[in-house]
Amino acid sequence: MPPFSSHNTRASKRHHNRQAILHAARAVFAERGFGGTTVRDIIRRTDLATGTFYNYFDSKDEVFAALNETIGGGLREKLSHARTSALDFQSFVENNYRVYFGYFATHRENYFLMRSNRGREGGNQVMQGPQVQAGVAEMSADIRQAIAAGVLPAMDADYLAASLAGIAFGVLDIMMERDPIDPEAATLFATHLAIYGIGGLSQMRKDKGED
Amino acid sequence: MPPFSSHNTRASKRHHNRQAILHAARAVFAERGFGGTTVRDIIRRTDLATGTFYNYFDSKDEVFAALNETIGGGLREKLSHARTSALDFQSFVENNYRVYFGYFATHRENYFLMRSNRGREGGNQVMQGPQVQAGVAEMSADIRQAIAAGVLPAMDADYLAASLAGIAFGVLDIMMERDPIDPEAATLFATHLAIYGIGGLSQMRKDKGED
Amino acid sequence: MPPFSSHNTRASKRHHNRQAILHAARAVFAERGFGGTTVRDIIRRTDLATGTFYNYFDSKDEVFAALNETIGGGLREKLSHARTSALDFQSFVENNYRVYFGYFATHRENYFLMRSNRGREGGNQVMQGPQVQAGVAEMSADIRQAIAAGVLPAMDADYLAASLAGIAFGVLDIMMERDPIDPEAATLFATHLAIYGIGGLSQMRKDKGED
Amino acid sequence: MPPFSSHNTRASKRHHNRQAILHAARAVFAERGFGGTTVRDIIRRTDLATGTFYNYFDSKDEVFAALNETIGGGLREKLSHARTSALDFQSFVENNYRVYFGYFATHRENYFLMRSNRGREGGNQVMQGPQVQAGVAEMSADIRQAIAAGVLPAMDADYLAASLAGIAFGVLDIMMERDPIDPEAATLFATHLAIYGIGGLSQMRKDKGED
DNA sequence: GATGAATGAGGTTTCATTCAT
DNA sequence: AATGAATGAAACCTCATTCAT
Numbered sequence A, B, C, D: 001m002p003p004f005s006s007h008n009t010r011a012s013k014r015h016h017n018r019q020a021i022l023h024a025a026r027a028v029f030a031e032r033g034f035g036g037t038t039v040r041d042i043i044r045r046t047d048l049a050t051g052t053f054y055n056y057f058d059s060k061d062e063v064f065a066a067l068n069e070t071i072g073g074g075l076r077e078k079l080s081h082a083r084t085s086a087l088d089f090q091s092f093v094e095n096n097y098r099v100y101f102g103y104f105a106t107h108r109e110n111y112f113l114m115r116s117n118r119g120r121e122g123g124n125q126v127m128q129g130p131q132v133q134a135g136v137a138e139m140s141a142d143i144r145q146a147i148a149a150g151v152l153p154a155m156d157a158d159y160l161a162a163s164l165a166g167i168a169f170g171v172l173d174i175m176m177e178r179d180p181i182d183p184e185a186a187t188l189f190a191t192h193l194a195i196y197g198i199g200g201l202s203q204m205r206k207d208k209g210e211d
Numbered sequence E: 001g002a003t004g005a006a007t008g009a010g011g012t013t014t015c016a017t018t019c020a021t
Numbered sequence F: 001a002a003t004g005a006a007t008g009a010a011a012c013c014t015c016a017t018t019c020a021t
Helices: A010-033 A038-044 A050-056 A062-083 A090-104 A108-117 A129-150 A157-177 A181-208 B008-030 B038-043 B050-056 B061-085 B088-105 B109-114 B132-147 B156-176 B184-209 C009-032 C037-043 C052-056 C060-084 C089-106 C110-113 C129-146 C156-178 C183-210 D009-031 D039-044 D052-054 D060-084 D090-106 D108-114 D130-148 D157-177 D184-207
Strands: none
Touching: A010 A050, A010 A062, A010 A108, A010 D090, A038 A129, A050 B088, A062 A090, A062 A129, A062 D052, A062 D090, A090 A129, A090 A157, A090 A181, A108 A157, A129 A157, A157 B061, A157 B156, A157 B184, A181 B109, A181 B156, A181 B184, B008 B038, B008 B050, B008 B061, B008 B109, B008 C060, B038 B050, B050 C009, B050 D039, B061 B088, B061 B109, B061 B132, B088 B132, B088 B156, B088 B184, B109 B156, B109 C060, B132 B156, B156 B184, C009 C037, C009 C052, C009 C060, C009 C110, C037 C052, C060 C089, C060 C110, C060 C129, C089 C110, C089 C156, C110 C156, C129 C156, C156 C183, C156 D157, C156 D184, C183 D184, D009 D039, D009 D052, D009 D108, D039 D052, D039 D060, D060 D090, D060 D108, D060 D130, D090 D108, D090 D130, D090 D157, D090 D184, D108 D157, D130 D157, D157 D184
């Protein structure tokens, strides 16, 4: 046994290899999409051998899932933290957007990965990237709470949550195409649109009521 | 000789087969996504033979394209018509949404197809389905016009167009999950959110200006 | 019935179509070889339809055979005629070569066709093109006759016939690459080589006998 | 564990499989020709799986090339060696033929392979089998040298080299049909024909000159 | 007879996964 | 645990030939 090189070799090597695979996979999925990626594409960007892949993941599907898990986890955590520090509904929305746009502004790889969604299983390609799923679901819950607490007037919470996510997606795509990427501008735009829009939604009931 | 069925058989049979393939393809793509669909899957839902597929389309890609072309064409035309009849910006937005939601309410197959977008080539999965592309681009142009004409205050037209499309997508997904499907409710929700949101965007400048 | 266009339409049209197919086939086989040629390639150079091909030939193989038959026939006939007018063995050989090289000098298409021999069935690719087969066999017979008649000393007639054909092939390939094509030079070269070589073959026996 | 079979198994197995494929390919090409052979035909004569073929060769073309490379290499080397030991032009020619006929007399498989040349791309079917290519080209060079050195009178070196190769081909085909195969007889026949024929070619100039 | 779409066996190639070393 | 060749199902596509019109 070599004297130094390995006081915790076993575990750390394992971790290192797993990370190497994830890293390579993220890049390839982003470039070629899920369907266009082969396991060999992934392993080729690594100094491992084909078979080794299956010591770490059971299938191509699984790396993809793990990847989304990882990324989704990071984003979800940040969003969650941002949310707790919100004092009112506007800052709730604004914080969400700021974290969201900021995250992708500093993690371009993940943006491209997110867009590479697999092309089978009729899953919603837009709102069901795992990362977004989380955000939408939690946001939807928060909205319901806000309505219950009287902070927001009664309105369709699912439509609203889906709309806020849709705005996020749309604006994100434009933001990422620009140079320089300006997440703050995107945040302000989305926030204004959303907040005033939400304001209008209370009108909706009145409009109806006043018929 | 059957009395009707064959006054110009050759051409009509050809047309019939092409339709059969398109029909089958739409169903399979919707179920399994582009990547998960094989040409055999398509042809199996047909009473044609494998080779016949290639008399009508050169590849899987091509059916997919033709399908989107067809669908996109239909929707685009309707949207275009709706737009010309708009008297003010609110009805412009409202008509767009009404046509959009109404279209998918009565064409569920196409909704599922639209969500099956292929999973390779890093194309935007959300906003670049051919159908939507058209809508967004034209909407973006119309918004610029409206700004130039003074109907709308100066604002980021690309962000806005992308947001309006994002809202459409988000709301559509929720709408399609409900029973009964209520496109009018979706239209009103999206319209209110958008119109008031847009109203708020002018505030944005002022907010900034008043610093 | 149209007044002029067709006093013997039926038969002549049939002949015309057959010729059209043969003509097209010759060109395509020459370009792409037998294996690389599809029936559709052939028919595409024609104003006929796929199915019509099978009114004239039973298979791809058969056109190929007919083509070789036609060409071989032409060449064989010319060779045969040349042979009857030979007064001695030298002019027998010389006439053969002159006709052979002259034929391809004025029928380049057939030269290329001849080289496009099919690539299946382990048939000899060199000496068994149908055209050559004929020549070699007949030449072999003539050589035996010459030996029997005492015009030539005893020697291996099959080896000799094969060699004469081999020379023809080798020289032909070089000749066809040159510009201008000079069949007379080729004829003289091949004739000299052959005649003097044959002269040497009698020595062979003597060499052996004198051991 | 078997005592011998596996001291460096990995590499040796790889080599073994490659050989197995080449061996099978040679047999099938010889039987059916290039065009008539499918990759499946080859792999079927092996205990390997379809996909394995593509671990060793990229395509049918490539096995064929490798095969010719191997064979051509062997023959070329022998011919080259034979040539260096030639003292005069006659022994140069004689050695060439002896090696050539001797080679195929003891490698029947390769004879049949050589005749199976592919049937597409208008390549010369006769003189351009890789093996022969080498011989002809080198022979052509040697002839030019001999002419330059005054060993041979001026004559058309390309025609001559092609003719010598043509004789080899023609005689070989007859030789291989006989039982027993007698390469020495073939060698002597071809040599006599060639040497005396070449002698006659000098006459050609004179004939012309004396006009 | 002419047409040209339909047929379907069969060819080449890819690739997720297994497995012997 | 790592390796990387082997596997073989399955994908895409071609094309000689048939057949209804």
